[in-house]
Amino acid sequence: MKSAVFRVAILALVVSLAGCKKEKEETDTTKVPGFDISSLDSTAKACEDFDSYANGGWKKKNPIPGTESRWGAFNVLDKENKEVRLKSIIAEIAALKDRKKGTEEQQIADYYQSFLDTATIEKRGLAPLKPYLDKINAVSSLKELAALAGELQKIGVTGAFGFGVEGDLKNSKINALYQGQGGLSLGEKSYYERTDSSTVNVRKEFVSHVDKMFSLAAFTDATPGKTILDFETKLAKHQLSNVELRDPNKTYNKMSFEDFGKLLPDFDTKTFADKQDIKADTLIVQNKAYLQNLNALLKATPLATLKLYTKWQLLSRFAGYLPKSFDQEDFRFFSTVMRGTKQQRARTERAIRSTDGLLGMPLGKLFSKKYFPEEDKKKVAEMIENVRTVYGERIDKLTWMGDSTKAKAHKKLKAFTYKIGYPDKWKDYSSIEIAPDKLFENVISASLYGHKEAVEKIGKEVDKKEWGMTPQTVNAYYNPLNNEVVFPAGILQPPFYNRNADDAINYGGIIAVIGHEFTHGFDDQGSQFDDEGNLKNWWTASDRANFDKLTKKYIEYFNGIEALPGFNINGALTIGENVADLGGLTLAYYALQKSLEGKEEPAPIDGFNWKQRFFLGWAQVWHMNTTNEALRNQIQTDPHAPAKDRINGPLPHLKEFQAAFGCTPGTKMALADSAKIVIW
Structure with a gap:
């Protein structure tokens, strides 16, 4: 989560x-x-x-x-x-024979292989995304969109707001459910407000980037880049700045889940939470005014635009695990335009980093020992x-x-x-399903594991050893x-x-x-x-x-x-x-x-x-x-x-x-x- x-x-x-x-x-x-x-x-x-x-x-x-x-x-x-x-550690693991399913060695070696298996990635194209795209296309109401948004949150597809779990700021021994703002592709509201030439160019490039991604996916939506930028600009207007987010006294607003729902009467918060397997009587809201303004924005925005935005968030979330054309365009904007990086790392190097990102603790156990x-x-x-x-x-x-x-x-x-x-103690990751030829499903499995782990902490004592x-x-x-x-x-x-x-x-x-x-x-x-x-x-x-x-x-x-x-x-x-x-x-x-x-x-x-x-x-x-x-x-x-x-x-x-x-x-x-x- x-x-x-x-x-x-x-x-x-x-x-x-x-x-x-x-x-x-x-x-x-x-x-x-x-x-x-x-x-x-x-x-x-x-x-x-x-x-x-x-x-x-x-x-x-x-x-x-x-x-x-x-x-x-x-x-x-x-x-x-x-x-x-880490490369040396992974190479040693990959050379092992008869790796038992569910072991850290099997997971590390097979995930690494799945990231390198570009032939299968290219062959599958957008097929892994199809079940989710079909659900987005089938949405016919804001309530249905809330349900789907909850389902997508479990696999890391963000929206205008989301949930998190960590210690209660005023009772640090117990884990609490938090709500926070999100959904800005450019990361911070200043990117949607500044008028200097470099920031204006970033917004221009963002529109082109979204258009290109939709074109690669053969989506037929008209002017997707402009539509998404316009929606995110409206979203950014109501969000707290990164400076305002620094004050925990301002962002700590504990309330009942029922009162939380009243801030978003036109968005089905209960179904949104239920789809994430979240059960909590209370939560800590980051900014009540944002949610009230968000409710008005969602109500006033055409459903087609909200579906388009959801489709974009899905596509952007998994771009790095899709065929080369998507991966390269994602890199061009977020790495070259946004940060000035001229070229991607070699696929093998990226495979190591991706494995580290997904299975960092199992790798860390071996790294520490060595x-x-x-x-x-x-x-x-x-x-x-x-x-x-x-x-x-x-x-x-x-x-x-x-x-x-x-x-x-x-x-x-x-x-x-x-x-x-x-x-001092290591977690058990054996329930994460990893296969050598299913990169997308591997990422989904790890995301669902992380989400389940977080949800199960709500209301329970904080593990100080984590x-x-x-x-x-x-x-x-x-x-x-x-x-x-x-x-x-x-x-x-x-x-x-x-x-x-x-x-x-x-x-x-x-x-x-x-x-x-x-x-x-x-x-x-x-x-x-x-x-x-x-x-x-x-x-x-x-x-x-x-x-x-x-x-x-x-x-x-x-x-x-x-x-x-x-x-x-x-x-x-x-x-x-x-x-x-x-x-x-x-x-x-x-x-x-x-x-x-x-x-x-x-x-x-x-x-x-x-x-x-x-x-x-x-x-x-x-x-x-x-x-x-x-x-x-x-x-x-x-x-x-x-x-x-x-x-x-x-x-x-x-x-x-x-x-x-x-x-x-x-x-x-x-x-x-x-x-x-x-x-x-």
């Missing part, structure tokens, strides 16, 4: 994401440099543009591959994890506790927070739990409902964590990442949840006002950064990640300083002292080249600031950085003390 509600705070947008750690048996003899000095650009000045100074050489040597829209540390490591390590040594897990646990200690010391020194709130902040910090590497990412994922996250930080094995490799690097590089890398996730517990969203993970105010009014004043200044600071002509960073959208970056850097720096107490100061390496290398470690994590298209998309849809600004953005606020590189007042990387923002 696709959730449309609250999300965990993650480190980075999961794109194809860096490093090059070898297999365990190779790491004893093969060392990855802590920081490669060839990444530097000596013509740039550290105090004017630290990203260019620290990463200019790397950027020149690492242009964006044609198969990518961005290329940086995350991407490189993600490619290594998937196209080398590539994540137990000693690394113990080392990361020690790092986490070091960050916890320093965070407590930082809280004690805050001048803008009173003793009462500090005591509760300490309580929350003490209650933080963490997961490292991989789950993971929200697979072990091979190059990312990390904070979950406010569990008050936990999670670090998959996939990110615990160079350049984030390098067992062969000096402490300064690792503290600027993985320790800053750990500090980043800890700080999410105290950012604009996480700070609204208490030590038990419940949406509950634990602040005094004056302390909250002080915190809001600081974050408002930081929002305004990032609002002033122009990432591309006419496209400034949205400070309100990125505030959570920006606060986490600033906090993570601060915590990591002082954790490093604390680790050196009573010891001889480390000798410089490659001419850089430990303070300078700490910041080089941070810059190395975020080195990245990005297409303009991807950058525009990121600014409008992503709560993360562009990579360059995750480096240059927080550093001018850190006196520690200016001291390390001798930055004087008046340089771009040295703000006046009165302009510096220190939150945590």
